[in-house]
Amino acid sequence: MAEGAVQCDHAGAGQRGQGLTNQQIASRLNIAEATVKSHLGRLMAKLKLSSRAQAVVIAYETGLIVPGAGDRT
Numbered sequence: 001m002a003e004g005a006v007q008c009d010h011a012g013a014g015q016r017g018q019g020l021t022n023q024q025i026a027s028r029l030n031i032a033e034a035t036v037k038s039h040l041g042r043l044m045a046k047l048k049l050s051s052r053a054q055a056v057v058i059a060y061e062t063g064l065i066v067p068g069a070g071d072r073t
Helices: 002-017 022-029 033-046 052-061
Strands: none
Touching: 022 033, 033 052
């Protein structure tokens, strides 16, 4: 179960970095919006980030997101 949570954190962070809303991420992952908020909140706490903008910067810097590689549909 912990591995699934890590995968969800990873997927959610990547999709958030693509500019998707929590609702859009939830729809793509077939989970509740509250679950997305919870996972992203825990991820941000683990990384000691105070804003989603910081999370996006980290996602780009670590290669989780490649500029221009994803679609926003």
